[in-house]
Amino acid sequence: MLFQRIFLFFQGYVIVTVKGRHLERFINLAVSRGYSLWNISRPSPEVMTAAVPVSIFPYLRHIAKASKCRIKIESKRGMPFILLKICRRKMFFTGAVVFLISLYVLSLFIWSVEVVRSGELKLIKEKQILDEASKNGLRIGAFKPSLATDTIQKAILYKFPQLSWVGVEIRGTKATIEVMEKILPDKSHLDRRPGSIVAAKDGIIEEILVLSGEAKVAEGDTVRKGDILISGVIFPEDEENEPQRTNDGKITNDEEQKREPMRFRARGIVRALVWYEAEKTVPLIEERSRPTGRKKELLVLRFGGKEMILKGGKGVPYKNYRYMKRSWKIPRIGKTIIPAELAFETYWEIKKEKVYHSMAEARDIAVTRAEKEISGKLKPETKVISRKVNVKSLEEKRIHVVLIVEALEDITRFVPMKEK
Structure with missing residues (x-):
């Protein structure tokens, strides 16, 4: 069956319409003479359509006349008719061949x-x-x-x-x-620059562990951002004996060196209670956009300041829509820039609708949005201790919520000393 269809395509066939009262006689005469007809259909009792090889169509005219019917060609299909159209449109065919050759040549290069x-x-x-x-x-x-x-x-x-x-x-x-x-090992422990550890934010000290340096705060202390937590400067303790002096009363160089403060890199862990705050307002009547599922797609060719729509019509048939564009530009060849662009544009229709919230729903939505904002600020190792929700204002049209989160986290920040 497939081989027969391929043969008929290369041979060529026509779709004919036969009109008359004796269609059965027309079919019987054609079959008795060995003529093949297929895809026969009868839209009405006196009308019939069928596909026949182009070579036997002239003989069907005599059969139609003998059966008192009229026959007419509706369409021509197959390779002979395609070649005939190409011969009539030589410029189009030449352009198509040149385009295919150019496309193949361009595909041999990196763009x-x-x-x-x-x-x-x-x-x-x-x-x-x-x-x-x-x-x-x-x-x-x-x-x-x-x-x-x-x-x-x-x-x-x-x-x-x-x-x-x-x-x-x-x-x-x-x-x-x-x-x-390559993944290189962390070299922060090799940093020998002297410096102190300061508070990165306000808080109340809960835990402090000094690895090197001198603690300047204790558990329970309230600190502000920038306060020194662990100092990298340690002064030597006062000696019982008086320092040795020269004849003119000045301290000797050795004694001066002993009294110079020691500077090194402070290290340690300081955890403190800190607070995060977020405010959100949610109206009781919100306007939201919902996609309807309908869309319009355009294929646009732009060259210079002009554009040609290859697929889809002009204008957007939607009042509210969401727009997305994907474009492909011809790469620059050396210093030559070709101002051509092929763009795929898609317009999705959206419908704006009003959503009504109760007081409780609006409060929950505001709290959820505030939690999302605060969670983006928390460090991975931060431990949330408590959370408090305050309804700051409650009106007829909106609700205003303040979320306060208390957390325990490391607030240390290293600040190197300025060299003398």
Whole structure:
């Protein structure tokens, strides 16, 4: 059956309409003479449509005349008719061939180079990787068959020892450089700069552990932001004996050195009770946007200051909508910029509706929003002790809520000393 359809497509066939009172006689005469008809349908008792090979259509005219019917071609299908249309539109066919050849030639070049990383690059910059790849031939406009991905990978690894792995992949006209930086050990413990630990925020001291330095606060003390918690400066204790002096009454150099304060890096843990506050107002009648599911898609070709809509009509049929655009620009070839852009634009219809809340619902919504705001400020190790909700104002149209969260967290911040 499939082979027969393929054969008929290359041979060509026509869809005909036969009108008359003796359609059964028309079919019987055609079949008795060995003519094949398929996809026969009868929209009405005196009208019939069928598909027939183009080669037998002239003979069906005689059969139609003998059965007192009229026959007419509705459409022509198959390869012969397609070729005939192409011959009549030579310029269109030539343009299509040139377009396909140009598309194939352009697909042999790289038009996009992207760096994909597992995390934020801290040791090197993305531009440095792209520059090194460009030196080794991987750049926009590079001829794909001439690129050796293994050589480019080794060159980038050799240039940047901070990278532990490099992979180069080419898909279509896009080249992707995947990189992974080496994970270096934390060197904060090697920092020997002298300094003190100060309070990063206001609070009440709950726990203090001094590893090095001198504690300036105790448990239960109230501190302000910037107060010294653990000092990195320790003065020597006063000696019982008087310091040795010279004949003119000045302290000797050795004694002066003994009385100089010791400066080093303060270390320790200080946990304090701190408070976070957030205020939220929720109206009892809120206006929200709900998607209806309907959308309009446009395919737009822009060249210079002009645009041509290839798919979809002009204008947006929705009063309220959400808009998204995805565009593809022709990359710059050397110093030549081609001002062409192909954009896919989507408009989703949204419906604005009013939502009514009770007092309790509005309060819960305000508390939830305030909790979300505060949770974004908390450190991972912060321990929440308590929470308090205050209804600051309660009106007929809105409710105002204040959320206060009490938490226990480390408030230390190291401040290095200024060198003399």
